[in-house]
Amino acid sequence: MPEFFINRQPVHAEPGQTVMQAALAAGHYIPYFCWHPNLSVAGNCRICIVEVEDSKGGTWMDIACNMPVDEGMRVLTDSEGVTKRRKEILQMILLNHPVDCGICDKAGECSLQDYHYEYNGERPVSFDPKVQATKFHPLSERIVLDNERCILCSRCVRFTNEVSGTHSLGIQHRGDHSLIRASEDGAFGSDPYSDNVIDICPVGALLSRNFLYKSRVWYLKATPSICPGCERGCNVDIWHRRSEWKLNALDPRQNASIDRVTPRENPAVNGPWICNKGRDLAAIFERPRAERAMLKGTPVELPLAIDAARALIASARRPVALVSSWASNEELAAFKSTLANRFACFVKSDWTPQPGERVEDDVLIKPDKNPNAKAARALFGAAPIAFPDGTDLVLVWGEGFSFTQLPRGASVIYLNSYLQPENGHADVFLPLSIQTERRGRYTNFEGTVSNFEPCFGKKATVADAEPLFAALATHEAIA
C-alpha cells in the first residue's frame, strides 16, 4: 500500500488509486464537478486541481482526479496556489452561468452553489454579456435541459456511454457554444435509466419534468425506502414534504404525496442508480386506495369484517392462502407464525411486466416484478398455485389475482390496498396499508435485505397486515 501525504498528513492509498480517491477515502475533501466515483475520469472541470511538492523544493499543479498516487508524494489541497486556481476556475464556470438559483430546482443541493460559497464567494469580474443558449430543451419526454446552466462536465454523456449503454447523449458544437444533445434516433427517450442524469448533473441543467418547479428541495424530507418495481429491490429515497413545512393552503394530498424518488446508494444492491420505473413510484403508490372494509361489497367497520373473516377461517375445511410477494419479511413471518398452518399456502405474483416495460437487462432490471418473492418462496415454497378438490375458502393477499381462477363455490377473504373491482366480489374485504405507510424489510433476489421506513401515516380504517393476522388467529382486537 503506497503511503503519501496530503497537507503534510500521511495517507494510505490502495494500489492503483488516484489522489482524489485516496483523499476522499481518508477524509480530505477535494471539490469536483465532472468526476464521479462510478464513471470514467474526464478531467474537464479542473476544479480538483491540487499542488504537488517535488523533491527539489518546487511545486507543480495538476488535477487530483487523474493523478495516480506515488509513494511519498506530497500533495497540498488548500495551499495559496490551489485556492487561487479554484477561485479562477469557479469564476470561469460562473462566467456564462445564469446564476438563476432563485428559480432553479437544483438550488439547495447544487455543487456549484456550495463551492461558490466555500471557495469563491466574490461578485463576477466580467461585465461582458453572457453567452446565451437554449432554455427548456426537451431531451426526452421526461427530461428538459437548460443549456445556459450546463457546465459541460459530460457526466450525463459518460452515464449513457458507460452505465446505461445507450450512447444517446453527446456534445454538439465546441468551445463555449457546446451543447449537450440527445441522439436523433430517440434512444435517450427509451433509455430506462435516463433519469439518473438528473441526479448526477452537478448543476440544475438537467431537470425532471415530473419535479419541475414542484417544490424547493429544502421543504422536502428524504425517507429511506425500497423500490418494489422488481426483485432487485433498489434502495431509494422517497422525497415528501416535511411535516414542519406542511401548508394548510396546499391541497392536503400535496402535503402527503411523493414529490420525487432518488436512488439511495447501496453498492451491494443498486450502486448509485435506479431505473425510471423507480422514479415513478407515485404511479404505483398513489393509485386510488381502498379505505373501507366490506362484506360482499357493503362497507362495514373494520372489526366487524375481521370477525366475519375469523368465522370463515374457523369453519373452513380446506382453506387455501395466496401469499403476497409484496409483503415485507416481517409480514410474511407474522403470517407464517399465526395463520399459515390453517392454510395450504402458495406464493402469488402480485405484479407481472406491463406492456412496453423492459423485462430484464444486465444493468439493474430483473424479470420478477415483485420486491419480496424470494423471501415469500423461502417460507411458503415455490409451487405454482393449485386449488385442491373441495377448496372452500381462499384467502387472497395482495393484488394481481383474477377471481375468475377461483374454485367454484369457495368463499373469498381479500386483503388489498387499492380500489379494484374484485374488492366488492369478495365475501370479506380487508383494506391494507401500503409500503409508504409502514416500516419493514425486503429480501432481494441475491438475498440482500434492505429496509424501508414510513413516509406518511395510515388511515384508521386501514389495517397493517401484522396485527391483522394476529387478530385473525386469536380473538384479540386489532391494535
Next chain:
Amino acid sequence: MPGRQLLMNFPVTATSHTLADYRARGGYATLKRVLKTMKPEDVTKEVTASGLLGHGGAAFPVGRKWAVIKLNDGQPHFLCCNADEGEPGTFKDRWILENAPHLLLESMLIASYALQVRNAFVYMRGEFDLPNRRLQAAIEEAYDAGYFGASIPGTDFICDIFLYRGAGSYVCGEASGLLTSIEGKKGYPRNRPPRLTVRGLYQKPTVVNNVETLANITGIIRDGAEAFRKVGLPKSPGTQLVSISGHVVRPGVYEVEHGYPLMKLLNEDCGGMLGGRALKALIPGGISTKVLTGADCAELTYDHATFDKAGSSLGSGGMIAIADGTCMVRLLQVMLRFWHHESCGQCTPCREGMGWMHRIIDRIVAGQGRMEDIERLVAISDANDGTTICGMGDAAGYATVGFIAKFRDEFEYFIQHKRSRCGGVLEVARPAEVAHA
C-alpha cells in the same frame, strides 16, 4: 537558400512527386537496407544519436519518444503521422505532402519497422486538397510497388497505412485529440497521464510525429546520425522548414539550417519587408509562440537556444513577419477570434477563457475598452497557464501575454483614444497591387 538542404534538395518538377522520380533519386533504397541489415532497436538508436527534435512545435527529442515503446511486449503499436497542419502561419508540411510524399512514406515504413508497427496512420488536415490527392496517389503507388500491405521480399515486415482526413478542427492537430478523432470520437484531447506512448490510439502504445519530423528519418538512416549532426548546431541539429508569411516580399517555404542568421533570412532570402518598411514584430513559429519585436530579432540566429533565450520558441516554423504600421491590437483580435472559434470546449479555463478574451478584445476594438481590460486579459491568460488538458489554452495565454508585454502602449492608446494608433491596419500593399492601383 538559407544554409544546407536536407529535404528540399531536389528540383521540383511536374513529376518530382511520383514514385518513378523518387526512385530515381535513390528512394526506398534506405528502406531495403534497413530491413535487411538493421534491427529495429538499431534504427531507434540511430535516431536518438542524431538528436532530431520534433518539428511539430514542442521540439521534443524524437529518440526519447520512440524509446518509450517497448519492443516485443505482445501488444500492437501504432504510428500516427500528424499532417493536421493547422497552426496559423504554418504551411511547411504541405510542401512535403505535395512534393515529397514518398519520402514521408519511406520514413514512415522505417519508423514502423523500428517501432514494430503493423498499422500506420496519416491524419490529414481536412482543408488540404492537393496534398491529400498527392499522398493518396503516392500511397496507391507504394501499395502497387509492394512496399505496403505485403511483406517486402526477403523480410517478414508488413505494414499497412491509412490516410485519415480530419474535418478541419485545430485541436485535432494536438496529438491526443488527433488519436481521439481517428477513433471516430469528437476530437477532444486527453488527460495525461497516461502518455500516448503508453496508451494512445485504441489504448495501445502510439507514437505521433509531425510530417517534417518523420520526413527527416530516411535521411538520418541513409547518411547516418553523424552526417545529420554536421548540419545545423550541436544542440539544434538539422534544418527546419520555415513557412514565411506576412509582410515580406517573397513569402513561402524555406528550408533553414539551424544557426542561420534570422535577419539575413528575412532581408536577403525573403527579399526584405514590403515597401522597405521596418520589421515591427515577428511571430516566429505559429501564433502560439510569443511575439518578438523587430529589435529582439536583430541579433537572433535561427535555432532553439537563441529563440528560447529571447523568450519565444521556434514552434512549428510558421513565421509571420509584421511590418511597421500594423495594428497589434487588431492582430491580437484576429488571433483571439481564432482561438475562441477553435477551443474544443472540453475543459473550463480554455472553453470560458477564450470566449471571454475574445469578447474583451472585440470591445476594445469597438472603442469600448476599459483600462482594467488589459489586466483582465493577463489574468485570464494566467488562469489558463498549466490548468488545461492540452496546450492550446496555455499557448493562447502566452501569446496574449506576449502581445501585451511588448506592445502595451498600443493597447493603452486604443483604449484611451477609442481608435488604433496605426489606423487599424493589418495589410500592407504588395508592389504589384500598388502598380494596379
